[in-house]
Amino acid sequence: MEDISKMLDLDNLPKHIAIIMDGNRRWAKAHNLDVAQGHKEGAENLKKIAKFANKIGIKYMTVYAFSTENWKRTKEEVGALMKLLKFYIMDFFKSYDENIKIKVIGKVSELPKDIQEEIAKVEEKTENNTGLVLNIAFNYGGRDEITTAVKRIAEKVKNNEIKIDDINEKLVSDNLYTAGEPDPDLLIRTSGEERISNFLPWQISYSEFVFTDKYWPEYDEKELLESIKIYQKRTRRFGGNK
Numbered sequence: 001m002e003d004i005s006k007m008l009d010l011d012n013l014p015k016h017i018a019i020i021m022d023g024n025r026r027w028a029k030a031h032n033l034d035v036a037q038g039h040k041e042g043a044e045n046l047k048k049i050a051k052f053a054n055k056i057g058i059k060y061m062t063v064y065a066f067s068t069e070n071w072k073r074t075k076e077e078v079g080a081l082m083k084l085l086k087f088y089i090m091d092f093f094k095s096y097d098e099n100i101k102i103k104v105i106g107k108v109s110e111l112p113k114d115i116q117e118e119i120a121k122v123e124e125k126t127e128n129n130t131g132l133v134l135n136i137a138f139n140y141g142g143r144d145e146i147t148t149a150v151k152r153i154a155e156k157v158k159n160n161e162i163k164i165d166d167i168n169e170k171l172v173s174d175n176l177y178t179a180g181e182p183d184p185d186l187l188i189r190t191s192g193e194e195r196i197s198n199f200l201p202w203q204i205s206y207s208e209f210v211f212t213d214k215y216w217p218e219y220d221e222k223e224l225l226e227s228i229k230i231y232q233k234r235t236r237r238f239g240g241n242k
C-alpha cells in the first residue's frame with residue numbers, strides 16, 4: 001500500500017468512525033458457504049480493520065455486531081454469533097497486544113453468563129490501553145439505548161439528585177453507552193444498504209454517511225481509506241452556513 005500520508009490528510013482524520021458491518025450472510029451465499037462461515041469471515045475482518053484504524057490514528061470506532069432485533073434469526077445463527085463474540089473477537093484481543101481498548105455496548109446483562117464473563121475479562125485487560133477505543137455494539141438497539149438513558153435520568157430526578165431544568169443534551173449524552181466519547185464523525189455501512197437500522201440514532205445526528213456496495217468480509221483497508229477520503233472531501237456545517 002502506498003504512503004498513507006499521500007492518500008489522506010492526516011490532520012483531518014475522523015476522530016470517531018461508526019460502522020454497520022452488513023453483508024456477512026450475502027457474502028457467504030455468494031461464495032456457496034454457510035451463514036456461520038460468513039460471520040466468521042466478518043469477525044476476522046473486524047480484527048484487520050480495527051488494527052489498521054489504530055495504526056493510522058483513528059481514536060474511536062463503534063461497530064454494529066448484533067442488534068436487539070437479531071434474536072429473531074434462527075437459533076443456529078444466533079448461537080454462531082455468540083460463539084464468535086466469545087472465541088474469535090474476545091480471545092483475539094486477550095492474546096494479541098495491539099494497544100486497543102475494547103468495550104462492549106448494549107444489553108450485556110441479557111447475554112449468556114459465559115459471554116458476560118469473557119466481556120468483563122477483555123474490558124479489564126484492555127482498559128488501560130491508549131490506542132483505538134473499539135466499541136462493539138452487541139445486543140444493541142439505538143431506541144433502547146435512549147430509553148435506558150431516559151430511565152436513568154428520571155431516576156435521578158425522582159431521587160432529587162437533579163432537577164428537570166438540569167436536563168439538557170449533554171446530560172442525555174452522558175447517560176448513553178458512549179458517554180465521554182465524541183460523536184461519530186463518519187458512519188460507514190457496507191453491502192449497499194442505505195439506512196441506519198437503529199444504530200446510534202442520537203450520536204450520528206451530524207455524522208457524514210458513506211455507503212459502499214462491498215460486503216463486510218471484503219471491505220478491506222483500502223476501502224476504509226477510500227471512505228475516509230470521501231469524508232475529507234465533505235464540508236461539515238453542523239447546521240451553520242460555512
